[in-house]
Amino acid sequence: MNLILNWIGLKTLVRKEIVRVIRIWIQTIVPPAIMMTLYFIIFGNLIGPRIGSMDGFDYMQYIAPGLIMMSVITNSYGNVVSSFFGAKFARHIEEMLVSPMSNATVIIGHVAGGILRGLLVGILVTIVALFFTNLEIKHPLITLSMVFLSSTVFSLAGFINAVFAKKFDDISIVPTFVLTPLTYLGGVFYSISLLPEFWQKVSLANPIIYMVNAFRYGVLGISDINIAHAYLIVVFFVVVLFTISLILLNRGIGIRE
Amino acid sequence: MYTIYVSMQALSIKKLTKIYPNGNHALKGINFNVEAGDFYALLGPNGAGKTTAIGIICSLVSKTMGEVEVFGHNMDSDLEAAKSCIGLVPQEINLNLFDTVLNIVVNQAGYYGIERRLALIRAQEYLTELKLWDRRFEKARSLSGGMKRRLMIARALLHKPKLLILDEPTAGVDVEIRRSMWEFLRRINSEGTTIILTTHYLEEAERLCRHLAIIDEGEIIENTRMSIVLRKLQREIFLLSLADPLTETPKILGFEIKLNDPFELEVAIDAEHDLNSLFAILSEQGITAVSLRNKANRLEELFMGIVENKQDNSSSAVASSS
Numbered sequence: 178m179n180l181i182l183n184w185i186g187l188k189t190l191v192r193k194e195i196v197r198v199i200r201i202w203i204q205t206i207v208p209p210a211i212m213m214t215l216y217f218i219i220f221g222n223l224i225g226p227r228i229g230s231m232d233g234f235d236y237m238q239y240i241a242p243g244l245i246m247m248s249v250i251t252n253s254y255g256n257v258v259s260s261f262f263g264a265k266f267a268r269h270i271e272e273m274l275v276s277p278m279s280n281a282t283v284i285i286g287h288v289a290g291g292i293l294r295g296l297l298v299g300i301l302v303t304i305v306a307l308f309f310t311n312l313e314i315k316h317p318l319i320t321l322s323m324v325f326l327s328s329t330v331f332s333l334a335g336f337i338n339a340v341f342a343k344k345f346d347d348i349s350i351v352p353t354f355v356l357t358p359l360t361y362l363g364g365v366f367y368s369i370s371l372l373p374e375f376w377q378k379v380s381l382a383n384p385i386i387y388m389v390n391a392f393r394y395g396v397l398g399i400s401d402i403n404i405a406h407a408y409l410i411v412v413f414f415v416v417v418l419f420t421i422s423l424i425l426l427n428r429g430i431g432i433r434e
Numbered sequence: 435m436y437t438i439y440v441s442m443q444a445l446s447i448k449k450l451t452k453i454y455p456n457g458n459h460a461l462k463g464i465n466f467n468v469e470a471g472d473f474y475a476l477l478g479p480n481g482a483g484k485t486t487a488i489g490i491i492c493s494l495v496s497k498t499m500g501e502v503e504v505f506g507h508n509m510d511s512d513l514e515a516a517k518s519c520i521g522l523v524p525q526e527i528n529l530n531l532f533d534t535v536l537n538i539v540v541n542q543a544g545y546y547g548i549e550r551r552l553a554l555i556r557a558q559e560y561l562t563e564l565k566l567w568d569r570r571f572e573k574a575r576s577l578s579g580g581m582k583r584r585l586m587i588a589r590a591l592l593h594k595p596k597l598l599i600l601d602e603p604t605a606g607v608d609v610e611i612r613r614s615m616w617e618f619l620r621r622i623n624s625e626g627t628t629i630i631l632t633t634h635y636l637e638e639a640e641r642l643c644r645h646l647a648i649i650d651e652g653e654i655i656e657n658t659r660m661s662i663v664l665r666k667l668q669r670e671i672f673l674l675s676l677a678d679p680l681t682e683t684p685k686i687l688g689f690e691i692k693l694n695d696p697f698e699l700e701v702a703i704d705a706e707h708d709l710n711s712l713f714a715i716l717s718e719q720g721i722t723a724v725s726l727r728n729k730a731n732r733l734e735e736l737f738m739g740i741v742e743n744k745q746d747n748s749s750s751a752v753a754s755s756s
Contacts, residue, residue: 272545278545
C-alpha cells in the first residue's frame with residue numbers, strides 16, 4: 178500500500194467531511210445544542226429537583242455526562258450514515274471507488290468525520306451544560322478516550338448502515354428503532370442500580386450502558402459498571418465493526434454492481 | 435510532464451465476462467487491447483456492454499471472470515497501480531452537486547495522492563482550459579449540463595492519468611462546446627494520454643479515433659483501425675448544393691442520382707467510382723456544385739451495416755436450428 182497516497186487521501190476526505198459539517202451547520206450543530214438545552218431545562222431544572230440526588234450528585238449533574246455522550250453518539254452515527262449514503266445516492270461515491278485510495282482509508286476518513294462532528298457537538302453540549310450545572314472532570318484521560326472510542330463505534334455503525342441502505346428511509350430506521358431506545362435505556366437518565374435485578378442484567382446487554390457509565394466515571398468519578406469491562410467491550414465493538422466495514426467494502430456489497 | 439509510451443499496451447482485456455445477478459450476460463468473454471497513445475473508440479448500440487466493460491476497468495463493477503491489465507498492472511494483483519493510471523469521465527453526472535467546482539476537482543486529486551498545493555495549480559490549468567475557472571466557487575448544481583460534463587473531464591485529468599476513459603462525454607452538449615472538447619481531447623492525446631471513447635455520435639469517433647471496437651450483445655464484433663473499417667464502406671451518399679437550379683435529374687453512367695430539389699442533388703457513389711470523375715461529368719454538363727457533404731455519417735452507415743448483419747446472421751442461425 179502506498180502510504181503517502183493514502184495519507185493525502187485521508188487528509189482530503191477528513192477535510193471534505195469537516196467542510197460538509199460546517200457548510201450545513203444549521204442541520205449538524207444547532208439542533209443537538211437546542212435539544213440538549215431543552216433536556217437540561219426540563220429534566221434538570223424542572224423535574225430534577227423533585228427527583229433529588231442520585232449516587233451523591235444532584236440530578237442535573239448526574240444526567241449531564243449521559244446527555245453529552247448521547248449527543249456524541251447520535252451525531253457521530255448521523256454524520257457518517259448521511260454523508261456516505263448521500264455520496265452513494267448521488268453517485269459521487271464513484272470518485273472514491275475509482276481512486277487508488279484503499280478501502281481502509283475510505284472507512285477511516287468517514288469515521289474521522291463522524292468523530293470530529295461528535296466531538297464538536299460534545300463540546301457544544303458541555304458548554305450548554307455548564308450554564309446549568311457545575312462539571313469538574315475527575316479523570317480527563319478516561320473522559321476523552323471514552324468519547325473517542327464511543328464516537329468511533331457509532332461512526333462505524335453508521336457506515337455499515339449506509340452501505341446497506343438503498344433509500345433514505347433505510348438510514349432513519351436504525352436511529353429511530355434501535356439507537357434511540359438503546360440510548361434512552363442506556364443509563365443516561367438513571368442508575369441501573371434502580372432497576373430490578375432481572376432488568377439490570379438485561380441492561381448489561383446494551384453497549385451504550387458501558388459507554389455512558391465509563392464517561393460518567395471520567396467526569397463525576399461514579400459508575401454502575403466496571404471501567405475495564407467498559408473499555409474491553411467498546412474496543413471489541415471498534416474492532417468488529419471496522420472489520421465488518423472493511424469486508425463490505427472489499428466485497429463491494431451495496432456499492433459495486 | 436506527459437510521457438509517450440511507445441509500443442506498450444495501455445489496456446489489455448482477456449476473456450472478460452460479466453453475468454449480472456438477474457442472469458443478464460452483459461459481457462461474453464471479450465478480448466481487446468489498446469496501444470499506449472492511441473485514441474480508441476468503443477462503439478455499440480444501447481445495452482451492448484460498453485458501460486459494463488468500462489465499469490469493470492474502473493472498478494465500479496465486479497467482473498465475473500477474465501483479466502484486465504492497465505499499463506501492465508493487473509487489476510487483481512496490482513489494483514492500486516492500475517487505478518492510478520486511469521481517469522474516468524462517466525456517462526451519468528456523478529458530481530457532488532452541493533460542493534463547489536474547485537473543491538470537486540481538488541478533492542478528487544487528493545484521492546489520487548496529489549497534494550492540495552499542486553492540485554490547486556493543476557485545477558487552475560484545467561478549469562481555465564475547460565472554461566470553468568470563473569465559476570470555481572460556484573456549486574456544481576448551478577452549472578449547465580455542458581459545464582457539468584466539462585467539470586467531469588477536468589476532475590478526471592487532475593492526477594494526469596495515462597489512460598483517460600470517456601463514456602459518452604459529449605451527450606447533450608451543444609455543437610460549439612462539443613467541437614472545443616474535441617480539440618481539447620485531441621491535444622491531450624497528442625501529448626501522450628491514451629484515450630478510450632464511447633459515443634453515440636459516430637462522427638465524433640470518426641474524427642477523433644484511430645482504432646475502434648464495436649461491441650454488440652456482450653461480444654466484440656469488429657476491432658481494427660478506423661481507416662480499415664471505413665475502407666469497407668461499399669457505397670457512400672453525397673449531397674451536392676448547386677449554383678444554378680435544375681429542372682430534371684442529370685443522367686450519369688455508374689452513378690445513382692436523385693434531384694431532391696432544384697438546388698440539391700443526391701448522388702450514390704460505389705467503391706469503384708470516385709468524386710473526380712463525377713465532378714468532371716457534371717462540369718461537362720454545365721452543372722456547378724458549390725458544396726458537398728455526406729448524407730449520413732460514413733461510420734454510422736458502416737456501423738448499422740455491421741450490427742444489422744450480425745442480427746440477420748443470428749436470426750437465420752436460430753431459424754435454421756429450429
